[in-house]
Amino acid sequence: MNEWAIIWANLILILAIVFAFSAMLSWIERRLLGLWQDRYGPNRVGPFGVLQIVADSIKLLTKEDWIPPFADRAVFVLAPAIVAVTTLLAFAVVPIAPGIGVVDLNIGLLFFLAMSSLGVYSIVLGGWASNSKYSLLGGLRAAAQMLSYEVFMGLALMGVVMLADSFNLRDIVAAQENLWFCVPQILGLATFAVAGIAEARRLPFDLPESENELVAGFHTEYSSMKFGLFFIGEYVGITLISAMIVTLFFGGWLGPLLPPLVWFLLKTFIVVACFVLLRAALPRPRYDQLMAYGWKVMLPVTLVNLLITGAVVLSTA
Amino acid sequence: MWNSLKTMWIVFLHMFRRRVTIQYPDEKPNIPPRWRGRIILSRDPDGEERCVACYLCAAACPVDCIALQATEDEHGRRYPEFFRINFSRCIFCGYCEEACPTDAIQLTPDFEMGEYNRKNLVYEKEDLLIDGTGKYPGYNFYRVAGATIGGKNKGEAENEAPPVDPHSLLP
Amino acid sequence: MEATFYLSGAVAVAATLMVITRASAVHALLYLIVSLLAVAIIFFVLGAPFVAALEVIIYAGAVMVLFVFVIMMLNLGKAAAVKEREWLSPGMWVGPSILSALLLAELIYILVQNVQDMQGAYGGAPISSGVVVDSKEVGIALFGPYLLGVELASLLLLAGLVGACHLGWHTEPRFGSHSASRSDGAGS
Numbered sequence: 201m202n203e204w205a206i207i208w209a210n211l212i213l214i215l216a217i218v219f220a221f222s223a224m225l226s227w228i229e230r231r232l233l234g235l236w237q238d239r240y241g242p243n244r245v246g247p248f249g250v251l252q253i254v255a256d257s258i259k260l261l262t263k264e265d266w267i268p269p270f271a272d273r274a275v276f277v278l279a280p281a282i283v284a285v286t287t288l289l290a291f292a293v294v295p296i297a298p299g300i301g302v303v304d305l306n307i308g309l310l311f312f313l314a315m316s317s318l319g320v321y322s323i324v325l326g327g328w329a330s331n332s333k334y335s336l337l338g339g340l341r342a343a344a345q346m347l348s349y350e351v352f353m354g355l356a357l358m359g360v361v362m363l364a365d366s367f368n369l370r371d372i373v374a375a376q377e378n379l380w381f382c383v384p385q386i387l388g389l390a391t392f393a394v395a396g397i398a399e400a401r402r403l404p405f406d407l408p409e410s411e412n413e414l415v416a417g418f419h420t421e422y423s424s425m426k427f428g429l430f431f432i433g434e435y436v437g438i439t440l441i442s443a444m445i446v447t448l449f450f451g452g453w454l455g456p457l458l459p460p461l462v463w464f465l466l467k468t469f470i471v472v473a474c475f476v477l478l479r480a481a482l483p484r485p486r487y488d489q490l491m492a493y494g495w496k497v498m499l500p501v502t503l504v505n506l507l508i509t510g511a512v513v514l515s516t517a
Numbered sequence: 518m519w520n521s522l523k524t525m526w527i528v529f530l531h532m533f534r535r536r537v538t539i540q541y542p543d544e545k546p547n548i549p550p551r552w553r554g555r556i557i558l559s560r561d562p563d564g565e566e567r568c569v570a571c572y573l574c575a576a577a578c579p580v581d582c583i584a585l586q587a588t589e590d591e592h593g594r595r596y597p598e599f600f601r602i603n604f605s606r607c608i609f610c611g612y613c614e615e616a617c618p619t620d621a622i623q624l625t626p627d628f629e630m631g632e633y634n635r636k637n638l639v640y641e642k643e644d645l646l647i648d649g650t651g652k653y654p655g656y657n658f659y660r661v662a663g664a665t666i667g668g669k670n671k672g673e674a675e676n677e678a679p680p681v682d683p684h685s686l687l688p
Numbered sequence: 689m690e691a692t693f694y695l696s697g698a699v700a701v702a703a704t705l706m707v708i709t710r711a712s713a714v715h716a717l718l719y720l721i722v723s724l725l726a727v728a729i730i731f732f733v734l735g736a737p738f739v740a741a742l743e744v745i746i747y748a749g750a751v752m753v754l755f756v757f758v759i760m761m762l763n764l765g766k767a768a769a770v771k772e773r774e775w776l777s778p779g780m781w782v783g784p785s786i787l788s789a790l791l792l793a794e795l796i797y798i799l800v801q802n803v804q805d806m807q808g809a810y811g812g813a814p815i816s817s818g819v820v821v822d823s824k825e826v827g828i829a830l831f832g833p834y835l836l837g838v839e840l841a842s843l844l845l846l847a848g849l850v851g852a853c854h855l856g857w858h859t860e861p862r863f864g865s866h867s868a869s870r871s872d873g874a875g876s
Binding site: 272274275278305306307310311313314317318320321324325327328329336339340343344346347350354367 | 823
Binding site: 234235236237238239240477478480481482 | 521524525527528529531532534535536537538540
C-alpha cells in the first residue's frame with residue numbers, strides 16, 4: 201500500500217513539474233529571447249508577465265476547434281495526441297533524483313530512443329491528414345529530417361553506454377560520480393545536442409514548420425487545443441531533450457552542497473536556456489544543407505567517436 | 518561551426534545591453550513635430566478660419582477621404598460650409614497639407630485615434646478646427662492675398678502695391 | 689503478466705486483420721504500427737526487453753515512417769480507396785484465406801502439442817518464464833556463436849550503402865562546367 205502511494209505521488213508530482221515547467225517554458229523562452237534581442241518580451245499579464253501562459257491557454261481553449269472538411273478526420277484528431285503521449289511517456293524513464301522517477305527501466309535509454317522515434321508520427325500524420333500543400337510539405341520534411349537525425353542520435357549515445365556499461369539511466373548517472381561524461385564524450389555531447397534539437401524541431405532545425413515558407417508547416421490547419429497539444433508537445437520535447445542531456449552528459453542530479461533535485465532542475469534550466477540562445481542567434485539552414493550536415497558531418501563524427509571510445513574502453517579494460 | 522559559436526556569444530552579450538523598447542501606454546514615445554498624424558484645420562492669428570474651401574486638398578487626397586462644401590460670408594470671404602474627413606479611409610500621406618495654399622490643413626503628431634465604432638472616425642469641421650495657428654504662427658492668408666474681402670480693399674494687403682489705374686497714362 | 693501477453697496478442701491479431709481490410713493505405717499503415725507495438729509488448733512480457741525496444745525503434749520508428757513517407761509522396765486519393773474496396777470482394781480473398789486458415793490450424797496444433805510437451809517437461813507455464821534476456825546476453829550471442837550471421841548482415845548493409853552511393857553519384861558535370869561545355873558544343 202505504502203509503495204503504491206509513493207509511486208503515485210512520484211507520478212503525479214513529476215507530471216505536475218513537467219507540465220508546469222513546459223508551460224512556463226513558453227514564457228521563459230519569450231522573455232529570454234527578448235533579453236537577447238534588447239527588448240522585453242511578454243511583461244503585461246501578472247508580475248513580469250508570468251501569467252502569460254494562463255492567458256494563452258484561455259485563448260487556445262476558447263477558440264473554435266475547427267476540423268477542415270477536406271481532412272482525414274480520424275488521423276487528424278489522432279496526430280496531436282501522439283506527440284504529447286510519446287514525449288510524456290519518455291519522461292517516465294528520466295531519473296530526476298535518487299528516489300524520484302517513475303520507472304527504473306533496465307533499457308531506459310532505448311525506451312527514450314523508441315519514444316522519440318515514435319514522436320515522428322505525430323508530425324508526419326498531422327501533415328498528411330490536413331490534406332493541404334503546406335502541411336504535406338512540412339510532414340515530408342519532418343519525416344526525412346527526423347529519420348536522418350535519429351540515426352546518429354542513437355549512435356551518439358552509444359559512447360555513453362560503453363563508458364557506463366549499462367542502458368539504465370540511473371546507472372549512467374552513477375557512473376559519472378568522478379567525471380561527467382561531457383569531458384570524455386564531448387563529440388557525443390555535440391552530436392546528441394544537434395540531433396536532439398532536430399528531433400524537438402527547434403530552431404535552427406525547425407524546417408517542418410518554417411513559418412516564412414510553409415505558413416506553419418505541419419500544423420497549418422490545426423487550431424484551438426489541437427494546436428495547443430502540438431505546442432505543449434514541442435515544449436515538453438525541449439524539456440525532455442534537456443533533461444536527457446543533463447542525465448547523460450552532465451551528471452544528472454550529481455553536484456555538491458545543493459540537494460539533488462535542485463541540481464537537476466538547475467542544470468536542465470541551463471540547457472534549456474542554451475537552446476533558446478541557439479534560437480535567438482542562428483538562422484535556419486536550407487533543407488539540402490540540413491540533410492548534408494546530418495549525413496556527411498554528424499554521422500561520420502559519431503562513428504569516429506564510437507570508434508575512439510571503443511578503442512579506449514578496450515585498452516583500459 | 519566556429520562562426521555559429523561566435524554568433525551565439527555575441528547574442529549572449531546582448532543580455533547586458535540597454536533595451537530599446539519604449540513601454541508605450543505607460544511611457545509616451547517622443548514623436549517628431551513633423552509626424553503625420555491626426556489632421557486638423559487651423560485658424561489665422563485673428564481667430565478666423567484659414568480654410569478658403571478651394572478643394573485642392575480633396576483633389577489631392579489619394580483615397581478621397583476629404584469632403585467639403587464651399588460657401589461665402591457677407592463680406593465675400595470663402596469658407597467651408599462643412600468639412601468632413603473620414604479617418605477610417607485616411608492613409609496619413611500628407612498630400613492635403615502639401616496642396617493647401619493657405620496652410621489651413623495640417624497634420625499633427627497625435628496618433629491615438631482608436632475607436633470602437635467605425636462611424637466615430639468620421640470627423641466633422643467642429644472636430645477638426647482648432648483655436649490656434651498650428652505649425653505656422655503669424656501667417657494670415659487674407660492679409661497677403663490680393664482678394665477683396667470685408668474691411669480690406671485691393672492694394673491694402675501686406676507688401677502689395679496700390680492698384681494700377683488703367684485710365685491713367687502715367688507710369 | 690499472462691493477461692498482458694494475451695491482451696497484446698489479441699491487439700496484434702486484431703490490428704493485423706484491420707491492416708488487411710482497410711481501404712485507405714495510411715489507415716492500414718497505422719494499424720500495422722499498432723500491431724508492431726503490440727508485438728513489442730509481447731517481446732517485453734516474454735522477457736526480451738532489448739528486442740522489444742529495438743522493435744519499436746527500428747520497425748515502428750524507422751521502417752514504418754519510411755512507408756508512411758512513401759505513401760504520402762504517392763498521393764493516393766479516393767480512386768485508390770475505391771479500387772482497394774473492389775479488391776476486397778469475397779471472390780478475391782476466399783481462396784487464399786482457406787489455404788492460410790489450414791496453415792494456421794496446423795500451426796496452432798503444433799504449438800498446442802509443444803506447449804503440452806513443455807508443460808510435461810518443465811511442469812510450469814510456458815510463457816513469461818521469468819528469464820530476462822538483457823542486451824549483454826544478446827550481444828554475447830551475436831558476437832559469439834552467430835558472428836558469421838552478423839558479418840554477413842553487415843556485408844549486406846555495406847552493399848546497400850555502396851549501391852546508394854553509386855545511385856546518388858553525380859555523373860553529370862556541375863552547373864558551371866555544364867554551361868561551359870554547352871557553349872563549346874555551340875561553337876564547334
